[in-house]
Amino acid sequence: xxxxxxxxxxxxDFDKKISEKKDYLSExxxxxxxxxxxxxxxxxxxxxxxxxxxxxxxxATAALRxxxxxxxxxxxxxxxxxxxxxxxxxxxxxxxxxxxxDLLAAGLAGLQKRGGATTGEKTMIDVWAPVxxxxxxxxxxxxxxxxxxxxxxxxxxxxxxxxxxGDSSIGHLDPGAVSSGYLFTSLLExxxxx
Amino acid sequence: MKKIMNDPKNIVxxxxxxxxxxxxxxxxxxxxxxxxxxxxxxxxxxKVGLISGGGSGHEPxxxxxxxxxxxxxxxxGQVFTSPTPDQIYAAIKAADQGKGVFMVIKNYSxxxxxxxxxxxxxxxxxxxxxxxxxxxxxxxENSTFTQGRRGVAGTIFxxxxxxxxxxxxxxxxxxxxxxxxxxxNIKTIAVALSGATVPEVGKPGFTLADDELEYGVGIxxxxxxxxxxxxxxxxxxxxxxxxxxxxxxxxxxxxxxxxVNGMGATPLMEQxxxxxxxxxxxxxxxxxxxxxxVGNYMTSLDMAGVSLxxxxxxxxxxxxxxxxxxxxxxxxxx
Ligand SMILES: Nc1ncnc2c1ncn2[C@@H]1O[C@H](COP(=O)(O)OP(=O)(O)OP(=O)(O)O)[C@@H](O)[C@H]1O
Ligand SMILES: [Mg+2]
Numbered sequence: 001x002x003x004x005x006x007x008x009x010x011x012x013d014f015d016k017k018i019s020e021k022k023d024y025l026s027e028x029x030x031x032x033x034x035x036x037x038x039x040x041x042x043x044x045x046x047x048x049x050x051x052x053x054x055x056x057x058x059x060a061t062a063a064l065r066x067x068x069x070x071x072x073x074x075x076x077x078x079x080x081x082x083x084x085x086x087x088x089x090x091x092x093x094x095x096x097x098x099x100x101x102d103l104l105a106a107g108l109a110g111l112q113k114r115g116g117a118t119t120g121e122k123t124m125i126d127v128w129a130p131v132x133x134x135x136x137x138x139x140x141x142x143x144x145x146x147x148x149x150x151x152x153x154x155x156x157x158x159x160x161x162x163x164x165x166g167d168s169s170i171g172h173l174d175p176g177a178v179s180s181g182y183l184f185t186s187l188l189e190x191x192x193x194x
Numbered sequence: 195m196k197k198i199m200n201d202p203k204n205i206v207x208x209x210x211x212x213x214x215x216x217x218x219x220x221x222x223x224x225x226x227x228x229x230x231x232x233x234x235x236x237x238x239x240x241k242v243g244l245i246s247g248g249g250s251g252h253e254p255x256x257x258x259x260x261x262x263x264x265x266x267x268x269x270x271g272q273v274f275t276s277p278t279p280d281q282i283y284a285a286i287k288a289a290d291q292g293k294g295v296f297m298v299i300k301n302y303s304x305x306x307x308x309x310x311x312x313x314x315x316x317x318x319x320x321x322x323x324x325x326x327x328x329x330x331x332x333x334x335e336n337s338t339f340t341q342g343r344r345g346v347a348g349t350i351f352x353x354x355x356x357x358x359x360x361x362x363x364x365x366x367x368x369x370x371x372x373x374x375x376x377x378x379n380i381k382t383i384a385v386a387l388s389g390a391t392v393p394e395v396g397k398p399g400f401t402l403a404d405d406e407l408e409y410g411v412g413i414x415x416x417x418x419x420x421x422x423x424x425x426x427x428x429x430x431x432x433x434x435x436x437x438x439x440x441x442x443x444x445x446x447x448x449x450x451x452x453x454v455n456g457m458g459a460t461p462l463m464e465q466x467x468x469x470x471x472x473x474x475x476x477x478x479x480x481x482x483x484x485x486x487x488v489g490n491y492m493t494s495l496d497m498a499g500v501s502l503x504x505x506x507x508x509x510x511x512x513x514x515x516x517x518x519x520x521x522x523x524x525x526x527x528x
Contacts (some may be wrong), residue, residue: 026395034274034275034399034414034416035392035395035399036273036274036275036394036395038390039272039275039394039395040272040275042372043272072278072279072280073279073280073281074278075278076249076271076272076275076276076277076304077271077272077275077276077304077308078276078302078303078304078307079304079309080278080304080308080312081304081307082307083310084279085311086365114307114310114311115303115307125505136372139316143461144288153355154522157501158340159303159341160303160341161302161303161304161341161416163340163341164334164340164341164344164412164416164417165338165416165417166335168249168417
């Protein structure tokens, strides 16, 4: 269940992880992308913190919307549009339900609509999809998240910048998958996965 | 890294401020954005708005092409990162004169998604928006299993053709038809001599040995298709024109516009030498060159190298559009 408190704990922790791992995420983005993923998300994390500090959200919908707007307006790049759309869809769905699985499923649907990718294309979808499935069964674990992230390593990218390097994308973790891994680890730690 | 800057975090905002204050006759900043709009509003009245944008670091692209006969507005994203939808939306609103807005997008997943979101926002306002996604870089295989070809220097020909048409009163639908017709006739390929350093990263995106070059590199340092030892200009031309010849399958008598574009750190002297060699080879092949342009138009920060764009002029009116009067920071013509 995603209450306002859980959402805030979740996101504060995610923002902290992003600022700690900023350089690592950009390094992952260098061989198969353009080396900006960590910087992009760090800008987003800062903007989320600023927005939430400025005004304490009244409910879960307001919290998710504030997060979405900070991401949409400050991140840029593919990941800004994607994470922004995911949180916007979660915000919309949160008017009807607080069930984590339903909210994450709405987020995933938004990602797929925006980016047109499916599983196996070496993107953040490869983490979101198994996490949504596991959450539906009430069984999200750290191992499921870690395995999903690790599974992007042998994949060949067919969407996003990494697709430009073709076969050379094989053997590298997808940066967006890694950052999504942090997102779900934070969710698990905040007690929001149930 | 040695760069003339203050805090790398503010480099785009400070560049935009410098640009607006240096050239107030051409561009104005939209409040609280890094989006710029034409200062001369009367030149936009009654016409379809034409906007573009993308990551910064490619100056003078895109804001340097704002002005009568070219773009109405442009959005500057962070360095090498596509701009955000709210800023693109602000540019759409500023460009709209009730006739709709046409967007020129370069084919990168980030740009495509963010412009798409901005279009969704404009739809809600009842502003009609259409777009073209430029993918002129032939270094990349065009397959349904990748993002497809990237948008590079040929984009400025698209700006010029559409800008001239919009200025002459073309409708939104006419611009779309024109853009689709022009698109497959613009192709580009580059050679890099050194990589670009993103200010916030502090080291080059790729490195080449002192005597090494790389063919097919993208404008964000995307890897090319082959590295080899440095060679004379004529040989570089032979390699790049060979690729373009294969892509167009051009014949003696075909008519082209040619753009030699500096990547940022290559002197104009070298660009003119390169253009000379391009023109020599095209002459030998019997190709008719009807329009030429040399200079730094679609740069990649401090990358050294050049790109070569050929634009096949299969329609006579396209040459008129290239020669049509334009008044911008980076391209002026009476
Ligand atoms: N079509 C897509 N669908 C889902 N995820 C995608 C898609 N394209 C890219 N991604 C994800 O985005 C991540 C890259 O995000 P990043 O912030 O580096 O943006 P970017 O691709 O560099 O954008 P830009 O080209 O505008 O700079 C990838 O690792 C991948 O997980
Ligand atoms: Mg990137």
